Amino acid sequence: MLAVYKKELRSFFINPVGFVFTGIFLTLAAFLCCFTTLKTKTYSTSNFFYYLVLSLIVLIPLLTMRSFAEERKMRTEQMLLTAPVTITGLVLGKYLASFTIFAGCLLVSCFDFVPLYIVGKAEAALNKDAITHIGPVTSQIAASVLGVLLIGAAFIAIGVFVSSLTENQLSSAIITIAVLLVMVAVNVLNTIGSDSEGTRLINSYVVRYIIDWMSILSRFSSFRYGILDWSALVYYLSLSFIFVYLTVRVYERRRWA
Amino acid sequence: MIKISHLVKNYGNFCAVDDISFEVAKGEVVGFLGPNGAGKSTTMNMVTGYLSSTSGSVTIGGVDILDDPLNAKRLIGYLPEQPPLYPDMTVAEYLSFAYDLKGCTFNREKHIGEICDVVKITDVKNRLIKNLSKGYKQRVGIAQALVGNPPVIIFDEPTIGLDPKQIIEIRNLIRTLGKEHTVILSTHILQEVQAVCDRIVIINKGKIVADxxxxxxxxxxxxxxxxxxxxxxxxxxxxxxxxxxxxISYAEVLAARDGDAYTYMIESEVGVDIRKKLFWTLSDKGWPMIGLEALGMSIEDIFIAVVDKTDEEKRPGLRQDRKKKPDSRRAAAEKAMASEIVEKTADDRKRSGDGEPEEEAPAGDYYEDHTVTEDTFAKMTEKAAADREERAGDGGEKKGE
Structure with a gap:
């Protein structure tokens, strides 16, 4: 597993893909941070993380599109599958490598908050007798980062799974984007129309509840306000687990086909 | 070392490999032959654990490849049909990855260096694989299979894309490996099999037709x-x-003509060496014999005859008309030999099938240590170095004279 992990990490930066991903991620995070906090004169980071999760829909497939599709196309999977490595180890190696890159980028982009803290400190110094806290809330940021990490983990699992089904990087990326888009955007359906005018798209409360329950984004809102929601944590972790497991199954099944 | 018993692989209704059984002893080099689509690569892929079998079993050194894949795979070095290379890596990086992947415990630098020397890729060690020529890529693939010095080596067409000199070198390498390792070699090149292998297994349409x-x-x-x-x-x-x-039991004129000389094909009776007699007879008559060539039957002829024969058996109707007009006496002789081989194999298989149920491997056998203790590659490089020195020494002496 370690060998696959090391090789994957290295191949990210042998290929332009790794640089493209880190470059786009860091630039985008910096811009988003700038526009959602400093420009709008607020210390609340909840919008920043909201948009960051939306942009992950496009960014994560960049990271995962190669993982298995490329191996299959180049026939290198034959080497991996005849080597003394379990399929689980193989999938986990690839999954963790993608996750490491993603987590690294996310943690680096936390430096974007430094100006926010500086400004906050200066403003707090000016209003010494303010009752409310002035400046960004660290616990909120920490919870949000954890939430984004978990969402990223789930997205990467989905991306790796889709990649294991295809032989073409591009189709792998596009299918992943489509799947992620659906999973993130289902709860938008709930907000269409309004009750007072009777134009609600989905009238049944039960259906709305289920959609809300499934949606990735609705569970993220508690993280954004600094609440560690255990059910959301379990939800994201099990989502990752399920798709990693499915990837392993795909490979097991192909051997038997 | 390798035991394949009643291996079957179905793809839907299509039966790619149909009840194959054979064993390869330790230190044996087996050539695995067959026309395109005969099921060679499928069999190889099942032996190496890349594909699973529909039924039947493969054991490597007493370890079943499906029951305990990790320990079985540890014993195998495999070069698939298309070498599994990462084009964006350098050769050294790639081999180092293979080394990690196989969990080797040798001295990394030394081990990889030795393998590079053996397959002669030391001079491209730091180049990207995608920039290498086909022959070099093939050699890197071979190197990859050798990493970790596994006791069982399986090559699927190893000499494709190599130049003639390289082919000879690789054949020598395989022969050297065959002293301590068990090698299965699948190939189309029949001379290669003849030159390298101890045993030949011919497979056609998923069945073993000759062994x-x-x-x-x-x-x-x-x-x-x-x-x-x-x-x-x-x-x-x-x-x-x-x-x-x-x-002389048979003689005919062949078309080839050289001045006033013609080429004749003759066949002597069994157990008679006709050559001397022929010479004296002709010299008495005053007709100079300007060429004499023994017509060996090539291994190709046998291969083709064996494959043809098994095809015939499977589809009797289709080949009927061809069967009626034998092309030449030569073909007839080949056919006779081919059927002899095919029948013998079929007999053997029948006999082994009738025999008592296979005895279980003793428990101790299971954990038998199959690691190749001798440092094969180091020995090879040493030997090569010694040869070079010797040659250099010879050259020096000659110059001295």
């Missing part, structure tokens, strides 16, 4: 009674003389 020691086949091939003779003289008289010569 014979190379020695036996070669002996059959060499034991020829047919010659091409080039004789300068009046064609009709010469032919008449040849036909009347006691000891």
């Amino acid at each position: 014979e020691l190379t020695e036996n086949i070669s002996r059959a091939v060499e034991n020829t009674r047919r010659f091409n003779v080039k004789i300068s003289g009046p064609q009709r008289d010469v032919l008449a003389t040849l036909r009347n010569l006691p000891g």
Whole structure:
């Protein structure tokens, strides 16, 4: 597993893909941070993380599109599958490598908050007798980062799974984007129309509840306000687990086909 | 070392491999032959654990590849049909990855260096694989299979894309490996099998049709009674003389002509060496013999005959008309030999099937240590270095004289 992990990490930066991903991620995070906090004169980071999760829909497939599709196309999977490595180890190696890159980028982009803290400190110094806290809330940021990490983990699992089904990087990326888009955007359906005018798209409360329950984004809102929601944590972790497991199954099944 | 029993692989309704059984002993080099689509690669992929079998089992050194894949795979070095290379890596990086992947415990630098020396890729070690030529890529693939010095080595067409000199080197390498390792070699190049393998297994349409020691086949091939003779003289008289010569059972004129000389094909009777007699007869007549060539049956002929024969058996209707007109006596002889081999194999298989149920491997056997203790590659490089020195020494001496 370690060998696959090391090789994957290295191949990210042998290929332009790794640089493209880190470059786009860091630039985008910096811009988003700038526009959602400093420009709008607020210390609340909840919008920043909201948009960051939306942009992950496009960014994560960049990271995962190669993982298995490329191996299959180049026939290198034959080497991996005849080597003394379990399929689980193989999938986990690839999954963790993608996750490491993603987590690294996310943690680096936390430096974007430094100006926010500086400004906050200066403003707090000016209003010494303010009752409310002035400046960004660290616990909120920490919870949000954890939430984004978990969402990223789930997205990467989905991306790796889709990649294991295809032989073409591009189709792998596009299918992943489509799947992620659906999973993130289902709860938008709930907000269409309004009750007072009777134009609600989905009238049944039960259906709305289920959609809300499934949606990735609705569970993220508690993280954004600094609440560690255990059910959301379990939800994201099990989502990752399920798709990693499915990837392993795909490979097991192909051997038997 | 490798035991394949009743291996079957179905793809839907299509049966790619149909009840194959054979064993390869330790230190044996087996050539695995067959026409395209015969199921060679499928079998290889099942032996190495890349594909699973529909039924039947493969054990490597007593370890079943499906029950305990990790320990079984640890014993195998595999070069698939298309070498599994990462184009964006350098050769050294790639081999280092293979080293990690196989969990080797040798001295990394030394081990990889030795392998590079053996397959002669040291000078491209730091180049990207995608920039290498086909031959070099192939060699990197071979190197990858050798990493970790596994006791079982499986090559699927290893010499494709190599230049003639390289082919000979790789064949020598395989022969050297065959002393301590168990090697299965799948190939289309029949001379290669003849040169390298101890045993030949021919497979057609998913079934084993021949399983014979190379020695036996070669002996059959060499034991020829047919010659091409080039004789300068009046064609009709010469032919008449040849036909009347006691000891010659058959003679005919071939089309090839060289000045006033014609080429004749003759076949002697069993157990008669006709050559001396032929010489004296012709010299008496005053017709100089300007060429004599023994017509060995090539291994290709046997291969084709065996495959043809098994095809015939499977589809009797289709080949009927062709069967009726034998192309030549030569083809007939090949067919006879082919059917002999095929029948013998079928007999063997039947006998082994009838025999008592296979005894269980003793418990101790399971954990038998199959690691190749000797440092094969180090020895090879040492030997090569010694050879070079010797040659250099010779050159020096000669210059001295």
